[in-house]
Amino acid sequence: EDKVVQSPLSLVVHEGDTVTLNCSYEVTNFRSLLWYKQEKKAPTFLFMLTSSGIEKKSGRLSSILDKKELSSILNITATQTGDSAIYLCAVRGGIQGAQKLVFGQGTRLTINP
């Protein structure tokens, strides 16, 4: 069965710190890995990664995929209180044309002022 595991499950840091969130996966026919940020309601899309070793970057957030290690990391530098959220990792795999995402449990990140 396809599986996605995130670590840590919970993280509390001070504003200005840098954090690294981890995601590992076991899926059949890997196609892509996605990161989402969930604050109060809808998960919002951050990154989609398909190629190993190519960093995706958006402001203070960046992510990279390691297909050999079947994992990805999400980095957030100079954290702000607005970064407090649940960060979700999801992987798409399976047969050609399959679209469903397999999610990890999420990492609950809390940034204290």
Next chain:
Amino acid sequence: EAGVTQFPSHSVIEKGQTVTLRCDPISGHDNLYWYRRVMGKEIKFLLHFVKESKQDESGMPNNRFLAERTGGTYSTLKVQPAELEDSGVYFCASSQEKQPNYGYTFGSGTRLTVV
């Protein structure tokens, strides 16, 4: 552009009753998905529509759940009769057919509580 809209945002029903959740995807999005998060667990896939056709319903838990997407626009997810274990947050998401590798856009979810 309007996002994915879900209605209601909250629903509390008694065991044995029927509830219907609605999802309006982003206009023009052919792909529509239903996901569910039960307490303490990860978000799990329920099913996937392409226009009005069910492409993949492998995640539907049992025959008490019925999803429809008549006309290929909005979708409904009916739970009949509801059981206590059906409680959770039901998310809908949509994406464009021609951009299957784009990150799906999620709705805010419907929090269902069965008592």
